[in-house]
Amino acid sequence: MDAITPQLFALQLFTGLALGAVYVLLAVGLSLIFGMLTIVNFAHGAFFMLGAYAGYSVYQYSGSFWIGLVATPLATAALGMAVERFLVRRLYGRGIDYPLLLTFGLAYVLVELVRIVFGKQGLPMETPEVLQGAVDIGIGYFPAYRLFVIAVTAAVLAVLWFFIEKTSFGLIIRAGARDPQIVQILGVDVSKVWLAVFGAGTAIAGLAGMLSAPLQGISPEMGGTVLTVAFVVTVVGGMGSLPGAIAAGILVGVAESLAALFYPEAAKVSMFVIMALVLLIRPQGLFGRSGLLS
Amino acid sequence: MLSIQNLNAWYGSSHILQGINLEVRRGEVVSLLGRNGAGKTTTIKTVMGLLRKANGSVRFKDRDLLGLPAHKRFGLGLAYVPEERRIVPGLSVLENIRLGIVASDKRAREKEVVEQIAETFPRLKERLHQTAVTMSGGEQQMLAIARALASDPDMILLDEPSEGIMPLLVQEMFELFSRLRKAGKTILLVEQNVEAALRISDRAYILDQGEVVHADSASALLRDPVIQERYCAV
Amino acid sequence: QTAQPIRIGLPVPLTGPYGAEAKDQVRNAELAVKEFNDAGGLNGRKAELLVRDDRLNPGEAATRALELIEKDKVNFIVGGLSAATQLAINNVTKQRKTIYISISQSDAINEPADFSRYTFHEALNPHMTTQAVGKYAFKKGMRIAFLTADYAYGHEMTRGFTRVAKEVGAEIVGELKHPLGATDYSTFLPRLQSLKPDVIVFNNFGRDNQISIKQANDFGMKKSMKFVTPVLTYTSRVAAGPAVYEGVIGGTSYYWEIESQVPSAKRFNEQYKSTHDGSYPSDYGSMAYSAVKSLLLAVKNAGTTDTEKVIDTLTGLKYDTYKGPQFYRACDHQSVQSVLIIESKSKESRNPFDVFKVPYVVPGSDGLLRSCSELGYAS
Amino acid sequence: MSGEIIIRTEAVTRRFGGFTALKNVSVGFEKGKLTSIIGPNGAGKSTFFNILSGAFPPSEGRVVFGDADITGLKPHVYPRIGISKSFQITNIFPAFTVLENVRIALQAHCSRFNFWSPRSRLGLEDKAHSLLQMVGLERHAARLAKELAHGQQRALEIAVALAGDPKLLLMDEPTAGMSPEETSAMMDLIVRLVADRTVILVEHKMKMVMGISDRLVVLHHGEFLAAGTPDEIRNNDEVKRVYLGQH
Amino acid sequence: MNTQVQLLATPSRPAPVQWIRAHRAVSVVLLLLVFPWIVPNQSVAINILVYGLYAVGFNLLFGYMGMLSFGHAAFLGMGAYTAGILVSQGWAPWWIAIPAAVVAAALAAAIIGALAIRTRGIYFAMVTLALSQCVYFLVYQFPLSGGENGLRGVNVAQVTLFGANVDLLNPANRYYFFLGFAALVLLLLSRLLDSPFGAVVEAIRENEARTRACGYNVEQTKLAVFVLSGAICGLAGALNAIHLSSVAIETLHYEMSGLVVMICLLGGMGTFFGPFIGAALFLLVQDTFSLWTEHWQIYVGAVFIIFVLFFPKGVWGTILEKCHVR
Ligand SMILES: Nc1ncnc2c1ncn2[C@@H]1O[C@H](COP(=O)(O)OP(=O)(O)OP(=O)(O)O)[C@@H](O)[C@H]1O
Ligand SMILES: Nc1ncnc2c1ncn2[C@@H]1O[C@H](COP(=O)(O)OP(=O)(O)OP(=O)(O)O)[C@@H](O)[C@H]1O
Numbered sequence A: 001m002d003a004i005t006p007q008l009f010a011l012q013l014f015t016g017l018a019l020g021a022v023y024v025l026l027a028v029g030l031s032l033i034f035g036m037l038t039i040v041n042f043a044h045g046a047f048f049m050l051g052a053y054a055g056y057s058v059y060q061y062s063g064s065f066w067i068g069l070v071a072t073p074l075a076t077a078a079l080g081m082a083v084e085r086f087l088v089r090r091l092y093g094r095g096i097d098y099p100l101l102l103t104f105g106l107a108y109v110l111v112e113l114v115r116i117v118f119g120k121q122g123l124p125m126e127t128p129e130v131l132q133g134a135v136d137i138g139i140g141y142f143p144a145y146r147l148f149v150i151a152v153t154a155a156v157l158a159v160l161w162f163f164i165e166k167t168s169f170g171l172i173i174r175a176g177a178r179d180p181q182i183v184q185i186l187g188v189d190v191s192k193v194w195l196a197v198f199g200a201g202t203a204i205a206g207l208a209g210m211l212s213a214p215l216q217g218i219s220p221e222m223g224g225t226v227l228t229v230a231f232v233v234t235v236v237g238g239m240g241s242l243p244g245a246i247a248a249g250i251l252v253g254v255a256e257s258l259a260a261l262f263y264p265e266a267a268k269v270s271m272f273v274i275m276a277l278v279l280l281i282r283p284q285g286l287f288g289r290s291g292l293l294s
Numbered sequence B: 001m002l003s004i005q006n007l008n009a010w011y012g013s014s015h016i017l018q019g020i021n022l023e024v025r026r027g028e029v030v031s032l033l034g035r036n037g038a039g040k041t042t043t044i045k046t047v048m049g050l051l052r053k054a055n056g057s058v059r060f061k062d063r064d065l066l067g068l069p070a071h072k073r074f075g076l077g078l079a080y081v082p083e084e085r086r087i088v089p090g091l092s093v094l095e096n097i098r099l100g101i102v103a104s105d106k107r108a109r110e111k112e113v114v115e116q117i118a119e120t121f122p123r124l125k126e127r128l129h130q131t132a133v134t135m136s137g138g139e140q141q142m143l144a145i146a147r148a149l150a151s152d153p154d155m156i157l158l159d160e161p162s163e164g165i166m167p168l169l170v171q172e173m174f175e176l177f178s179r180l181r182k183a184g185k186t187i188l189l190v191e192q193n194v195e196a197a198l199r200i201s202d203r204a205y206i207l208d209q210g211e212v213v214h215a216d217s218a219s220a221l222l223r224d225p226v227i228q229e230r231y232c233a234v
Numbered sequence C: 001q002t003a004q005p006i007r008i009g010l011p012v013p014l015t016g017p018y019g020a021e022a023k024d025q026v027r028n029a030e031l032a033v034k035e036f037n038d039a040g041g042l043n044g045r046k047a048e049l050l051v052r053d054d055r056l057n058p059g060e061a062a063t064r065a066l067e068l069i070e071k072d073k074v075n076f077i078v079g080g081l082s083a084a085t086q087l088a089i090n091n092v093t094k095q096r097k098t099i100y101i102s103i104s105q106s107d108a109i110n111e112p113a114d115f116s117r118y119t120f121h122e123a124l125n126p127h128m129t130t131q132a133v134g135k136y137a138f139k140k141g142m143r144i145a146f147l148t149a150d151y152a153y154g155h156e157m158t159r160g161f162t163r164v165a166k167e168v169g170a171e172i173v174g175e176l177k178h179p180l181g182a183t184d185y186s187t188f189l190p191r192l193q194s195l196k197p198d199v200i201v202f203n204n205f206g207r208d209n210q211i212s213i214k215q216a217n218d219f220g221m222k223k224s225m226k227f228v229t230p231v232l233t234y235t236s237r238v239a240a241g242p243a244v245y246e247g248v249i250g251g252t253s254y255y256w257e258i259e260s261q262v263p264s265a266k267r268f269n270e271q272y273k274s275t276h277d278g279s280y281p282s283d284y285g286s287m288a289y290s291a292v293k294s295l296l297l298a299v300k301n302a303g304t305t306d307t308e309k310v311i312d313t314l315t316g317l318k319y320d321t322y323k324g325p326q327f328y329r330a331c332d333h334q335s336v337q338s339v340l341i342i343e344s345k346s347k348e349s350r351n352p353f354d355v356f357k358v359p360y361v362v363p364g365s366d367g368l369l370r371s372c373s374e375l376g377y378a379s
Numbered sequence D: 001m002s003g004e005i006i007i008r009t010e011a012v013t014r015r016f017g018g019f020t021a022l023k024n025v026s027v028g029f030e031k032g033k034l035t036s037i038i039g040p041n042g043a044g045k046s047t048f049f050n051i052l053s054g055a056f057p058p059s060e061g062r063v064v065f066g067d068a069d070i071t072g073l074k075p076h077v078y079p080r081i082g083i084s085k086s087f088q089i090t091n092i093f094p095a096f097t098v099l100e101n102v103r104i105a106l107q108a109h110c111s112r113f114n115f116w117s118p119r120s121r122l123g124l125e126d127k128a129h130s131l132l133q134m135v136g137l138e139r140h141a142a143r144l145a146k147e148l149a150h151g152q153q154r155a156l157e158i159a160v161a162l163a164g165d166p167k168l169l170l171m172d173e174p175t176a177g178m179s180p181e182e183t184s185a186m187m188d189l190i191v192r193l194v195a196d197r198t199v200i201l202v203e204h205k206m207k208m209v210m211g212i213s214d215r216l217v218v219l220h221h222g223e224f225l226a227a228g229t230p231d232e233i234r235n236n237d238e239v240k241r242v243y244l245g246q247h
Numbered sequence E: 001m002n003t004q005v006q007l008l009a010t011p012s013r014p015a016p017v018q019w020i021r022a023h024r025a026v027s028v029v030l031l032l033l034v035f036p037w038i039v040p041n042q043s044v045a046i047n048i049l050v051y052g053l054y055a056v057g058f059n060l061l062f063g064y065m066g067m068l069s070f071g072h073a074a075f076l077g078m079g080a081y082t083a084g085i086l087v088s089q090g091w092a093p094w095w096i097a098i099p100a101a102v103v104a105a106a107l108a109a110a111i112i113g114a115l116a117i118r119t120r121g122i123y124f125a126m127v128t129l130a131l132s133q134c135v136y137f138l139v140y141q142f143p144l145s146g147g148e149n150g151l152r153g154v155n156v157a158q159v160t161l162f163g164a165n166v167d168l169l170n171p172a173n174r175y176y177f178f179l180g181f182a183a184l185v186l187l188l189l190s191r192l193l194d195s196p197f198g199a200v201v202e203a204i205r206e207n208e209a210r211t212r213a214c215g216y217n218v219e220q221t222k223l224a225v226f227v228l229s230g231a232i233c234g235l236a237g238a239l240n241a242i243h244l245s246s247v248a249i250e251t252l253h254y255e256m257s258g259l260v261v262m263i264c265l266l267g268g269m270g271t272f273f274g275p276f277i278g279a280a281l282f283l284l285v286q287d288t289f290s291l292w293t294e295h296w297q298i299y300v301g302a303v304f305i306i307f308v309l310f311f312p313k314g315v316w317g318t319i320l321e322k323c324h325v326r
């Protein structure tokens, strides 16, 4: 094959960054729920998939991608909150494993429900007209839609960061994650906090699904791979750490992209290799606090 | 202000509190004494709503507490310094203090409140941005008290606040309680430092095996040789 | 003594991404059984179908096959919708001397290592598909690039296309292998683009095929190159939408439109439509029809369900069940049949099933296959 | 100082990030004596204690036990060489019975990797019972540890620490949260313990510390401030000023 | 769960349950002996046996030491592929291939374990999950594994045992052949859990820091249990390869890891019967529902949720609880 030109290399690097942004978006909902509730939401992939279907439905019905973009996170948040309220909540205080197992079972149910409602085949989702086509980014052409996804990711992260680090509600969330009893005694209805966090996490999962739909189409199985990616990014970044998720997502994306250039067969393993290395050097992840889980 | 009548409470199936009767009047400091395992902590936890399996009557400002979820009790003006301090990990000292007021009407006047606290506890002032759990045991205890005071409650329940505090500060702490009392706060104090506790209390209850076995004015108890021998020996 | 029904086990992936195809296979197999029974069965002995879900998992497929043989005591097995499940079932039936008609594409099953006297292959295989599609799509001097799913199916397709390219004098400019089940192809596309091919061949299947073609489209690649894929399926086309597949060329074993040229196809479509609300049989679905139909034809001709006798009959069988004449080649039991070249239309027109054109039908012949001696069979 | 030194630190410093919790502390502890470490809150007592007990290594300096340099040994090695500790925050096996808590601790010293014989054959129950008797928990042997009141859990904690029959026992505020009655029982216990081993204590209860300690070490702002007999310390102006107050 | 408790507090409980508790391994083996005759057919019985054994391995780690691994498919797969490759290539007879599979799985567990036990709790679950995905890709790329097509030709049609030829194509023979291995594992395991080492395992589950402070090398113990757990799963994998005469790459998929968690949860974690009861329940439920509806996964998921919510101790654990056995 041809030699690798500097221009190709630059484009490849940028592709990796863009892919990383998508990965961050996939991981951040998982990371949020984990960091705040110490719950690993195994149904994260399922919510991602539901987001894609919800987005598709709204898009079909209203004819507007943008309405879908707003409605989708709301819809998945509502479902997520219902799940928290009626299922997960019963498990608080029963050890970290049970919510994980519950959501694992829930994922089965959700995927199958979608198969019943929408069928087993995939569905097409069109890229919104204004974002179709590729734009010149100086080093080559790049799909406009992917640039848009990066922008949305950045916006979501900014909002989330501000919310968690700078507001009182964020303070409550962070405290509630560690010692809910105390927070309760200080006058806060913790159950509402949990509800909100779970809803926020699933909202982001749904948004990610909706945003991914024009990239990869929709199918009931689309959540499966997402879960793995989200896990790797969360572990590499350090659980519950926003900056960690960002750094890890981009690291994984770039590594995968460069692997695809030099040794394509290894593209998919690359993220696991990174993870193994990180674990060896910093078991708590790049930005993780050690002892958080002990 | 706080009136407990015939309170029974359970951990699982073990019956811990067996008919407690206790009263704290507005502006009083009342001590709750007794040996380990007597049920002091359990009593306080029941009042705060941390133990849901309870019956009897617990009234605060004439409201029935047992029916209220824990977070609503805070709104009535109750504050609590728990036994093992329960400083929230991962948060800084400042954030722990802020946590004390997020749900109260003081939230808007955060700066003021923090300043006031810092005045009372100079040690905390130096450390406002340290991760709270890395502070020493005594520093954490101060923080726990500071957090409870932040919301300017009407009544404070303190569970062994002097535990792990150095002698110099223990004196100061009890002085602080006296000052609080003068400022009109009501205090229910669980202490093993019996003598010091009685000195600042109006009245005291002695608990044993989940029952009140003795109740009297603090001064009488201080004079009581049996009590002296039994509880103030160290 | 009332005769036992003829029992045919049908393990297909009812759950999983190919559930739609699997379901249509069941419908088609049922149709074939119904026709057999309506025609009186085997001297009054009826056939029955035992459908099992193999979840597209070879381990599960092997388990189901074992159960069908050991517990349900089936006479024959038909099914398998991926190379892997097909090979797993084949391995079980081979050991237990049970006739198996496979309906999924792989080259491995034609090769001596996996060859079983008891197994017949109704489906196309990658080699014949690529020969047909390649000869149609490649021209002398063209630059050709591959995006290949990194597994046997993909590799077999690449191998076949490379052979055609050599024959017609086209140049292979590069191949990128992607992991199976990838959901993002962006990292492969800049490189492929930089190769500046005239034709890009997507040697992958199902979701991989849909997503990679879609993303290549997003990168604006269709403007400068022709998209080709060995097996173009109806479900992929529907799942990804008309815009994505517009102008993509591929092969298939069956598309209903050949009814204008083939009488058996016309008959088959009518039958299917009358039992299924006017819908048309699908590409993978119809193979199940033909498999069961030809099997039962052999049973009828042999006059028995005895394994050895049915094998003998199947081996020499010439049949035309739904797409024109077919026969099982003696050395590897591959069904020799036509390959349809199809091209995706830009929009649906007459009915939702009208999505492809059939510009060309490559007639079935030994020449499409690797020869028996090339495969290593003593001729 | 007269007696044989069992453990000593040499110029130990410990930093947490930019903060130096312990500065250049060199202290020796006499064998067979009870030494208490006192000092204001945040003086670095627990930090010092953790370095002695191997919870974490010093940033600089060495720890010498007997003749051996034990700086930076893995935590699980400490009990094996004869150093046990009780934690400042109660740390037991909550879902085990009180007896099993002690039994498992005893077992560490007779069989670490015995995969085969039934555990009951080790015959540790009697020893466990006598340990429980010693700390006054005999009655509660069959209860689950998590059901004990705080003070009782502290006593159990000490029994568990004692199970290894350590040469050196380190205790961080063993009587925190105990009633005066129980505190004096604990004091008696500690005094009895010193008969066969060395004990190092971190405590704030001055009456108790003064009453039972052979020697006191005072830390202040992470630095060594003073050491001596209880009387010497009681009359040390500097200690009075920063710690004791009018005591 | 721990014998000490029972010696001290002896609440009343039915005699049979007590006997079963005391001879847990023997009773499981006895149950398994008659098992093929109480389930619908023997091919299902073999599946249950193999999956049960897989769950036994997992249960050792999760039920007894409290570490939730989501990567145990790696060990099942390592066992299956090792035995499978040795047999299908004709490199070794079954009596070498099976032990070799166990060793290979143990080695894989040693490597993954050494990395994973540096983490705790949910972290551990995620790390094992991701590392097992690594194994998936490595095996996938390994030329002899057959990749996506799977490994075929793991044919052990006949074995010679004590001079007699046993036809393994016969399902009953295959079942009892496999049961021999399972019984061996169960008896060894029961012995191990009763030993002082078993006490340490429980102690780690209860309080790691305390166990360390007692003088136990927690990391070593964890690793030992992890390796042992992996080895048992490897054995299950090898048996499964022989049973199906092929190995699918899906054996290494994370859903297989999830499956074993589900089996343990259904049956009862930290018990001896649990894994087999769970496997039977899961496979029978799945078989029944999949014949009845193509949407059977919804029911499987729902059953799982119900167990997590209402019967977290699983079938056997709930029975024990009802009979006042701690
Ligand atoms: N979580 C629990 N589960 C079961 N029993 C408990 C629990 N917590 C406390 N108890 C029991 O309740 C009784 C009262 O305990 P409580 O903590 O109220 O005592 P206390 O008076 O505060 O003692 P201390 O001075 O040691 O703090 C004790 O006998 C104890 O064993
Ligand atoms: N991990 C840490 N990070 C930052 N500072 C720390 C950390 N651990 C301890 N410190 C600080 O070191 C100082 C000494 O702490 P230490 O716990 O040793 O005090 P102490 O003497 O035991 O006090 P007390 O009597 O209150 O328990 C304290 O000011 C504390 O805030």
Ligand SMILES: [Mg+2]
Pocket (backbone or CB within 6 Å): B040, B041, B042, B083, D150
């Ligand atoms: Mg208490």
Ligand SMILES: [Mg+2]
Pocket (backbone or CB within 6 Å): B136, B137, B138, D045, D046, D047, D088
């Ligand atoms: Mg301290």
